[in-house]
Every structure is written in structure tokens, then in C-alpha cells.
Amino acid sequence: MTGRIRWRMPRAPLSLRQRLLLQLLGIAAMLAVFLYFTVRTVAGQAAETTQDGILGAATTAIAEQLRAGTEQVEIDLPYDAFSVLGSISEDRVFYRIDVGGETVTGYDDLPLPPEASGKVGPQFYTRPFRDTEVRIAAVTRQVVVAGQALPVLVLVAQTRLGQDAIAERIANRAAGLGLGFFTLALLLSLIAAGSVLAPIDRLAEAVARRGPEDLRAVDASTPRELVPLVGALNGFIARLRAALGRTETFITEAAHHIRTPLATVRAQAEIALRQSDNEATRQTLRGVIRAVEESARSATQLLDHAIVVYRSDRMTSDALDFGALVAGVVASIEPAASLKDVDLRLSPAPQPLPVTGDRALLESAVRNILDNAVKYSPEDSVVRLSLAAEDNRAVLRVEDRGRGLSGLDPASLSGRFRRGGNVADVVGSGLGLTIVTEVAAAHDGRFSLTEREGGGVCAEFSVPLQ
């Protein structure tokens, strides 16, 4: 059952190291097997040659002892000829001596050579004999007895148990040798795979080590095989750089192109408001101004979000004082707050709050928190801001007396274009909290919203101190 599930799972392709190792080991295994059979064959042949040599020498020694007697061939088996046959192994020995085609002594059922050889030296052949198989050496001599040449055939046979034992012993050694060879090949393959793949690892490391804004071409020296890959990578980096440049330009220009006309519309509307005495017209103009204001804010937020998304991939790391940054944002938002008679009260931290981060992103996050606080505060109310160093973090708390969360999950408000259910009468894009959350995440910071007692929300934003 599990097997079937596993079978259906997409198989990850083998790594280069695995491929390389498998192929090298495959070759090594083949060579080891080849080595085993070669050693075995050669050694087996060598053992047979040695044993044949001894067998032949024993046979020849017997033949050399043949003498012409007065009436018959005199045969005197030399003791050492047989004794030496036992020198290498404990093999059984058989012999047969035929004179003129008749067996004179020995084992008369020992198989004769297939054909008479014209050679002086011994002739070797292997035959089954009784309950075993023997290697036989045959030597023929002519002996003159009573003026008549008689052919004498001397056969000496030996079992090959000793040779088989030698062959087996050598085969075992050969197997050990093959195994050793394979083990050595395994180690060398590991080293070879490591050294072959090292340039790839180095390249990957060189690319990974780069800073977020480092979009220079890769110029590390690489083996020839990797040059096309590096070329393609550099081409890709160049295109990415161009695309990012275009995006940045687009965002800046879009912000400019949207905010400038809105500012003009607002200025014109305010002039018209001042000049008009008609209460109805003034009411309309106030509505226009308010709408323009909200549109400008929405546009700013959209651009802020775009910048946050764009920049969080390639953040700069500036050393900042978080307190000063918050104070700057408070100063910039104060005019808008005073329009609603909302009092922003900042209690600065007793000490500087050094943090590391992207100034534009952090400003954007703080601005959005304050913006929200002002937006949802009733007129003529107070928003309290407090800065503190807690737990090695710079913490900003913003407390308003707005309409609160009405029991909504704070996390759900952070979604893009997500708004609370109780804000239908307030203009907003739903991006504010998204920006704050994303900035916090990019800085290893935290952001939370909690309901205050007596109404309103406490927003807490913190980033790690340097």
C-alpha cells in the first residue's frame, strides 16, 4: 500500500553527485568482476601448467628408467618420481605401463591417449577414471629387445583436487582483491565526485552570498563547462536589473503623476471655498476637498505598498534612531490630525533606540499606523504614542479612542484590501495594516492590535534593537 503511494510520488531527479558516483561505481564493479575472473583464469592456468610440469617430469623419469633386458623390457619405477607428485598436493596417483600394446603393470583400465603423438615430451589429457577425474600424462618410448623395437607407453595420472583447492584459494584471494579494488574505487569516486562538483558548489555559494541589491554580473572563474550557465545567469541578472529599474521609475513617476494633480485640485477647491459665500457651494467644496484628501491618501498607500513589496526584497540596512524616525513621522502627520482636532501626544523614550532597517519602509509603517489611528479617532480626541526599549526591542505603542475592532480578529485585518466591518463611512484602501505587517516581517519585527478598555485600539509595533 505504502509502496504504491510512494510509486506515485514524483521522483526527485538524481543529484549530479549521485549520478557521478553511480557511474564510477558501476565501472569499478565491472572492473572488479573482470579482475576477479582474469586472476582466477590466469592463476588456474598457471596452477595447471605447474602440475602438468611435475606430472610430465614424473612420467618422463619413469620412461627414462626403461631398459632393454635380454628377453623383455625392464621396468624400474623410480621412488622419487611418485614421491614428487605428492609435493604440491595430496592427490591420488595412477599409472599404467604398456609394452607392445599389452599392460605390463599398473592400472590396466587407465584411459589411453586419444592418438599417438609424435612428440618426445609428454602428452596431457583429462579423462574420467573410476570414481573421479584425472589428468593423464603419456610418454611413448621405443625399446629394442632381442633386435626388435617395442613401443612402450607410460601413463601417469593424477587427480586434480589439489589444483582445484589452489584455484579456489586463488579465487578467494581474487575475490578479496576485487572487493578491495572496489572499496578503493568507492573512496576515490567520493573524492573525485567532490572535486568535480566543487566549482558548482563554489559558484552557488558565490551567488548566494550576494547582498540583496548586488546585481553585478557573476565574474567568478569557472570551468569551461559552466561558462554557458554563468553566461545565462548574467544575462538574467542584467534583465532583472533593467526590470527593477523600470519598476522603480514607474512607482516614482506614478506617485508624482497622481499626487501632484490631486494637490492642485485640493488647492483650487480650497481657494474656491474661501471665495464662495454660498453655503451650499461651500458644503459641496468641503466634500470635494475631503474626497480628494482620501484619494491622495489611498494613492499614497497604494504606492507605499508597492514600494514596500519592491523594497523588502532589496532592503537597505541603515543604522537608525527609531525615536527620531517616529518623531519625524508624527511631525508630518500632525497637520492632517489637527484638521480633525486630534491631539497626537508623543512620550519619547528616555534613551535613543538604535535599530537597523530600511528608513523608507519603517517610515511607511509608522505613518500607516498613525494614519489609521487618526482616521478612526473621533474628532477632538487624543492619540497617545509611547516609545520604549523592552526585551531588546524598540517598541512603539499607539493608543486611540476610535471604534475599536468590534471583536474582529486582528490577524484578519492584515490581509490585503481587507477592512473591518464597521468602517463603511470612512474612506480607506484596506492596505494600511498590510503594509505595516509586511514591514514588520521584513525587519524581524512584530505588529499587533489589541482592543483597549473603554474603547479604542492599542497598536504595538516593535523591531529588534541593534
Next chain:
Amino acid sequence: MRRILCALAVILSPLCAAAFPVEEEHVFPGTGAGSELWILSTTDTEYFAPLLTAFQARHPSVTIRYTVTGSASVYTAVADEGVACDLAISSAMDLQMKLANDGFALPHASAAQLPDWAQWQDRIFGFAQEPVVLVASRKALEGLALPRTRRDLIDLLRDHPGRFEGRIGTYDPLQSGAGYLFATQEARQSDSFWRLAEVMGANRPRLYASTKPMLDDLETGTLALAYNVLGSYAATRAAHDPDVALIEFEDFTLTLLRTALIPKDARNPELAGMFIDFLLSPEGRRLSGQQGGLPPVNEAALVQTPRLRPIRLDPGLLVYLDRVKRRAFLEEWAAAVKQP
């Protein structure tokens, strides 16, 4: 059924045994209906009894039948008569070698470490080594120095013609397999053998088929010298009779192995294998040497005593069993010893 067959075998086996001359037969009955281990041996029962009883003490259910016969009979019993004994023990190393070489011995995997000259394949196991010695009666040689080499013996016989007439005993190589082995091995080792044979022949030696009667005749004074006697038997006599002198020649002294093999027709080859393992075990070696008077195989003793020359278990032993070679040797021997 099996039990009936066993019983039949026990009844029939003495009939088969009758095909060869039995010198002694002893049965050591085991408890209950255990299997029977039949040992056909050339070694006298008194030398082997301690080993047999010790083995039986370990395996009380085993009945041991110990049959003593001549070494040539052991060979023909196994090779030609197909006698189903479980173990063939003989001092005729050449005949044992021929049995194994011609496929009449079963292999037995023994854990014992024997020198390669005392073992052939896993079929022949040497368990006792003993010198082949000259035994002399001190009384008969009174006033003469005991010979220390073959040359001394030749000189002794030449210098005192008539004194040893009819008083030299030796094996008849025609009848005794061991005697034939000693003679051929000595002839192979040294030229002085033939001179000695001629000198002995001039004194009309008595020829024996086995050691025991030869030593008996020495003790009774019939013989003055017994040539080529198995050392273990001679040592037993020498221990009891101060008149018996045991002489290991210094030029060389043949050293024989008593060997055991399991015939291919054995009924209880596993039991025979167990007995071989027991013979070669430290306990078996101790019993064999101290109580049996059969010194165990001891390579160190051979190295320390240069005059001892072991007869090796190798195919060379087959040479003198060749019928042409044997006939030629016996003819030459008879010509030397049996002078008209």
C-alpha cells in the same frame, strides 16, 4: 527392520571375517542396543585396550569389536573381500596408502592438526610413530659390543661366522606387509641394506610373519638378534626383561606411522570418525603414549633426534607395491637372503 538387519549383520559378520586369518578377536560389549564399532587392526589388543576402554567410557552404548590380523590381510580384507569393518588400522603404511589412493577410504574431516607427512588427504591419519629397531639378546652377545650402526652389525656378523647361524630373526617380506615396507624403505635409504641382507643370508636367518613370535624366540634364546622389529613391542619386552637390548641404529632408524582409515564399506563411518578424533585428541595421545606404549606422532622428537627418519605418507609408497617392482625386489631379496 533395521534392528533385524543389524542382528543379521552381527551374526553374519564372523562368517565374513573368516576369510582372513584372525590372530585375536576381542569384543567390548556396550550397554543396551548401541551401534557396533568394528576395528580391523594389526596392533596387538594389549596395546590398544586402554584406548578402547577409554573411548567406550565416553560412549558407553557402543560395542567395540577389535580384530587383530596381519597387515597384508587388512589390505585384502578391505580392497578385495569388501569386509565391512569400520576402521582399518595398520602399520603397513604403503598398503594403507594404496587403499586410499585406489578409492577404498572414506574422507573424514578431523579437527586435529597433523604434520603433512603423517596424514594423507583427509583419509589416512597417523596416530602413533615408532622406530624400527634391532633387538639383541645381551646374553647371546656376551663379550661383544652392541652394534650401533648397520656397518657395526655387518662387521659383527662377518667377524664371527657361525656364531649367529640360525640365530637371526627378521620379517619375511613375502608374508608380512610391514616387513616388506621396512625392507623396501631401507633399500631405498641406504646401499648397506643389500650387503647386510647378504651377510644375514649367510647365517641362515629365521623369517617371521609378525613381531610377537620373533620376540618370543629371542627371549627363549633361540634368537640372538631380531632385525627390524617394531619399537613399541620391543620396548615392552625390554622393560620386563633386562636381557633384551633395544638398538636404534645411528646411521638411520626408520620411523613408522601406525595409521587409521575408514574403509568405504564401513557400516558406521561417523562412529569411526569419532574414534579417529579421539585417537588424535590430547587425551587419546596421552593414553596411547603412556598406557598403550604407542608413542603419539611427535614432530619435535624427530627434529631433536636426527637418526630417526620418518616414512612419509606420500604416493612414493605406491612404487614398491607395483607388481613388477615387487617381483624384482623380492627376487633380489631372496637371492641375497636365501643362499643355498
